[in-house]
Amino acid sequence: DQEEVAFLVAKYDLTAIPVINQNNKMIGIITVDDIIDVIEAENTEDMLRLAGVHEEENINSPLGKSVTRRLPWLAVDLGMTFLSAFIVSLFEDVIAQAVVLASVLPIIANMGGNAGNQSLSVMIRGIALGDLDLDSENGKILLKEGLLGLINGAAIGLFAATVMYFIHGNPYLGLIIFLSLTLNLFIAGLLGFLIPMVLKWMGFDPALGSSIFLTTFLDIVGFFVFLSLARIFINLLL
Amino acid sequence: DQEEVAFLVAKYDLTAIPVINQNNKMIGIITVDDIIDVIEAENTEDMLRLAGVHEEENINSPLGKSVTRRLPWLAVDLGMTFLSAFIVSLFEDVIAQAVVLASVLPIIANMGGNAGNQSLSVMIRGIALGDLDLDSENGKILLKEGLLGLINGAAIGLFAATVMYFIHGNPYLGLIIFLSLTLNLFIAGLLGFLIPMVLKWMGFDPALGSSIFLTTFLDIVGFFVFLSLARIFINLLL
Numbered sequence: 128d129q130e131e132v133a134f135l136v137a138k139y140d141l142t143a144i145p146v147i148n149q150n151n152k153m154i155g156i157i158t159v160d161d162i163i164d165v166i167e168a169e170n171t172e173d174m175l176r177l178a179g180v181h182e183e184e185n186i187n188s189p190l191g192k193s194v195t196r197r198l199p200w201l202a203v204d205l206g207m208t209f210l211s212a213f214i215v216s217l218f219e220d221v222i223a224q225a226v227v228l229a230s231v232l233p234i235i236a237n238m239g240g241n242a243g244n245q246s247l248s249v250m251i252r253g254i255a256l257g258d259l260d261l262d263s264e265n266g267k268i269l270l271k272e273g274l275l276g277l278i279n280g281a282a283i284g285l286f287a288a289t290v291m292y293f294i295h296g297n298p299y300l301g302l303i304i305f306l307s308l309t310l311n312l313f314i315a316g317l318l319g320f321l322i323p324m325v326l327k328w329m330g331f332d333p334a335l336g337s338s339i340f341l342t343t344f345l346d347i348v349g350f351f352v353f354l355s356l357a358r359i360f361i362n363l364l365l
Numbered sequence: 366d367q368e369e370v371a372f373l374v375a376k377y378d379l380t381a382i383p384v385i386n387q388n389n390k391m392i393g394i395i396t397v398d399d400i401i402d403v404i405e406a407e408n409t410e411d412m413l414r415l416a417g418v419h420e421e422e423n424i425n426s427p428l429g430k431s432v433t434r435r436l437p438w439l440a441v442d443l444g445m446t447f448l449s450a451f452i453v454s455l456f457e458d459v460i461a462q463a464v465v466l467a468s469v470l471p472i473i474a475n476m477g478g479n480a481g482n483q484s485l486s487v488m489i490r491g492i493a494l495g496d497l498d499l500d501s502e503n504g505k506i507l508l509k510e511g512l513l514g515l516i517n518g519a520a521i522g523l524f525a526a527t528v529m530y531f532i533h534g535n536p537y538l539g540l541i542i543f544l545s546l547t548l549n550l551f552i553a554g555l556l557g558f559l560i561p562m563v564l565k566w567m568g569f570d571p572a573l574g575s576s577i578f579l580t581t582f583l584d585i586v587g588f589f590v591f592l593s594l595a596r597i598f599i600n601l602l603l
Contacts, residue, residue: 137405140398142380159397160378163404167375170408171490174415178486179479186491186506193513197483201476201521201550208475209528215468222460222467229460229467230453233584236474237446238439241417241577245435248416252409253424268424275431283439290447312439339479346471 132157133165134257173255176334177247179204200336207343211236214347218354225364227295228357231304235353238283239311239345244338246272246319251334254323269320276316277309284308299363307353315345370395371403372495411493414572415485417442438574445581449474452585456592463602465533466595469542473591476521477549477583482576484510484557489572492561507558514554515547522546537601545591553583 132144136159146155172182179200184193215222215232222228250272253259259268287308288301322341323333357364370382374397384393410420417438422431453460453470460466488510491497497506525546526539560579561571595602 136398137401140401142396142398158380159401160374160380163375163378163397163401166401166404166408167494170404170412171494174408174412174486174490177412178482180483180486184487185494186487186497190509190512190516193509194516197480197513198517198520200483201480201517202524204479205472205476205521205525208472209525211471211475212468215471216465219464219468223464226457226461227454229470230450230457232467232470233449233453233474233588234443234446236471237449237581237584238443240478241442241580242435242439244416244576245418245438248412248418249422249424252412256405256409256423259424271428271431274428275435278428278432279436279439282436283443286440287443338482342479343475346475350471 129165130169133162133169136162137166138257169255172332173251173334176332176336177251177338179336179339200339203336204339204343207340208346211343211346211350214350215354218350218358221354221358221361224361225357227300228354228364231291231300231353232350234287234304235307235311235349236342236346238287238308239315239349240342242276242279242283242312243315243319243341243345246276246316247323247337247341250320250323251337254327254333265324269317272316272320273313274316276313276319280309280312280315281305283312297364299360303353303356303360303364306356307349310352311345311349314348315341318344367403368407371400371407374400375404376495407493410570411489411572414570414574415489415576417574417577438577441574442577442581445578446584449581449584449588452588453592456588456596459592459596459599462599463595465538466592466602469529469538469591470588472525472542473545473549473587474580474584476525476546477553477587478580480514480517480521480550481553481557481579481583484514484554485561485575485579488558488561489575492565492571503562507555510554510558511551512554514551514557518547518550518553519543521550535602537598541591541594541598541602544594545587548590549583549587552586553579556582 142159144157145153148154181196184196284305288305292301322337327333380397382395383391386392419434422434522543526543530539560575565571
């Protein structure tokens, strides 16, 4: 398809590609200025779909069209967000005992989402540029993104835990924040790789709404882990 | 610079641009295959910087380099996230009285962040493709993104409020969720436009970490509005 042609032209610095029929007769030519348009269109599609925006949306789209193009993804997002609200509601008894836990939830959610979006952007770009040999390098890249999440998670977790210890004076609160952020950013790295891969395997565009799936899933896992640890160690937190 | 040359070639379907010196003598030529490389590099830079990733990062970067390229942005994010945790902590007395409020926080944060990222992606792409006449159309696009946020916010807010009403049986909780989501998605639309514009005016790349600034700022505003409304109407929520 047009994406593959554009990719070949970009990779081998071609300036034109002949189009032949079954008898090897040249029936046309694809020139490089057509290719530039395809590349720009594919890049636009990737960036917009990643964020849950219809690929035909642009800055000058009329208001009504923009509403009908963006609202469906927000509705999908809302449906999934009810799940993370439900997870938090399962721990209302724990939060009622130590209300400080509520103020840690935004840290867990925001850091997981942003770390995941870093991995996701690098992956989507790697796929678009053909930098990724999907058959032989899967395992290597999954391992790298996982390790990266673990290292960044531990660094961010240590910093967050130290600050919260100085504010609240409870080392156990710091410890569960450290463990939760480390695990959440580890999972963020894995999912930043796995979500586009799974979308691709299912025959969808790897960018399609992947940031929305990722951030919501990380909220769910992050809240569950953090509040479960809080429940187990609640006596140490009071 | 190279971005402007690439933009001209893409827009006017040129296949080569002569380079002349002061005496109008041709000293070289920029061909279209160079331009394709520039376009791909600029698109990569936009997508990565938007998510807080160094533009030279790619899927095959060694682990150590990826850590040092992504961790600084996560640290900036953490610093700002402490602010949203601080906002929540100001309302611990309100949350302690109605713990259900804690489970609504992820809905406020996630919907604001994702709606904001939709506006942001369309803006960044509009700037990259030159679809946006920044002098004459500023007001029109700000108005459109604001209205879009208001309409999508009201639709999402109404749906979320209805679901929460059926779960918790309290119409006032539904009402403050509706108001908060409408306002938060309105601000998300405005900021999705304003953050890249402000970065541009300050001489930075409009994509530079803009998603991280946006999501964190929306958390702060969203929590403040929702929990302030909850404090005012706390007697109706119990």
